Amino acid sequence: MPQFPSTPSFSLSGKRALVAGASSGIGMACAVALAEHGAEVTLAARRVGALQDISQDMKQQGWSARVLELDVSDVATTAKAVAQNGPYEILLNSAGLARHGKALDTQPDDFDAVMGVNVKGAYFLTQAVARGLLDAGRPGSLINISSQMGHVGGRERAVYCASKFAVEGFTKAMALEFGPAKIRVNTICPTFILTDLTRSTFDDPDKRAWILDKIKLGRPGEIEDIMGAVVYLASDASALVTGTAMMVDGGWTAD
Numbered sequence: 292m293p294q295f296p297s298t299p300s301f302s303l304s305g306k307r308a309l310v311a312g313a314s315s316g317i318g319m320a321c322a323v324a325l326a327e328h329g330a331e332v333t334l335a336a337r338r339v340g341a342l343q344d345i346s347q348d349m350k351q352q353g354w355s356a357r358v359l360e361l362d363v364s365d366v367a368t369t370a371k372a373v374a375q376n377g378p379y380e381i382l383l384n385s386a387g388l389a390r391h392g393k394a395l396d397t398q399p400d401d402f403d404a405v406m407g408v409n410v411k412g413a414y415f416l417t418q419a420v421a422r423g424l425l426d427a428g429r430p431g432s433l434i435n436i437s438s439q440m441g442h443v444g445g446r447e448r449a450v451y452c453a454s455k456f457a458v459e460g461f462t463k464a465m466a467l468e469f470g471p472a473k474i475r476v477n478t479i480c481p482t483f484i485l486t487d488l489t490r491s492t493f494d495d496p497d498k499r500a501w502i503l504d505k506i507k508l509g510r511p512g513e514i515e516d517i518m519g520a521v522v523y524l525a526s527d528a529s530a531l532v533t534g535t536a537m538m539v540d541g542g543w544t545a546d
Contacts, residue, residue: 299528304329308381308525309373311363311416314341316486317436317517318385324518325525326354330381335361361386363412370419378423381525382433384413389488394449402450409454414461417476421469430473432525435462436517437478439540446501455480459536466534475533479520482540484512507542 308325312318314336326332326349334342334356342358349356359376363369363386373379388408390401413435424431440448441455459478466476483489483502492498493511503509520537523529538544 299526299530301522301526301528302329303381303522303526305331306380306525307331307333307378308383309333309335309359309377309379309420310383310385311335311361312385312387312436313345314338316385316488317481317484317514318383319345320514320518321383321385321436321521322356323349323354324521325381325383326352326356328522328526330525331355331357333357333359333376333379335359336386337362363416364407366411366415369412369416370422373416373419373423377420378427378429378431379420380424380429380431382417382420382431383436383521383525384416384434385436386412386416387436389448389451391447391451393447397450405450405454406457409451410457410461413458417461417465421465421474421476424474425469425472428472431475432529433465433469433474433476434521434524435478437462437480437536439480439482439538439543441478441480441536442538442544446498462536463534470533475524475529477524477529477533478536479517479524480536480538480540480544481517482506482512482543484514484517486514505543505546506540507545510541512539512541 308330310322313322313334322332339360346356346358437458438455440452441459462478
């Protein structure tokens with residue numbers, strides 16, 4: 292009989308996952324994907340009530356789900372919460388903020404708010420989870436939801452693009468630093484995903500036409516489009532993948 296190679300496992304059984312920004316949209320979908328594949332998921336966000344509802348629904352499916360109130364822009368409190376409740380072998384950070392507008396109209400408060408969540412919050416959350424793994428001597432997979440706008444420019448998105456380019460940068464640097472400890476760091480870069488937060492953009496005929504022209508597959512993204520990428524990067528199937536960005540953009544950045 293031929294000795295065929297074995298496909299690496301996509302199972303997440305026995306692994307603990309922290310999902311930040313889990314109260315809706317992409318974060319909620321990622322939490323479901325991880326739990327469905329066996330992870331013990333901690334749902335984290337500021338909106339505890341929404342998390343509790345999601346947690347109850349997940350438990351009814353037979354999945355493991357806990358709730359943790361977390362505001363990633365509060366660096367000290369976040370680090371303490373991760374230290375007390377970790378270590379987590381998987382981080383999926385979907386917490387994010389956008390304040391779109393023309394570059395000439397950007398106010399310092401807008402800049403600080405977006406950077407405080409998308410860059411500072413993401414950086415120190417990743418640091419906190421990595422620290423817990425290093426202290427425990429465990430490998431792990433740390434994933435930040437970035438954006439195609441971390442690789443290209445976008446209309447009225449100068450601050451948002453700046454924040455996501457920064458996430459791509461620290462991802463590569465952390466991957467180099469944590470690699471010897473078998474801690475992988477990657478991003479997932481979605482295109483425009485149809486959620487409650489983006490519905491107003493899709494309701495604008497000009498913006499919708501621009502989006503659909505740029506997405507080569509001819510349709511907006513759905514939250515389900517992100518779920519497979521999350522499971523892949525979180526699992527042993529991606530054991531040699533670190534310091535990179537997984538584009539889930541329908542071909543937007545292929546031009």
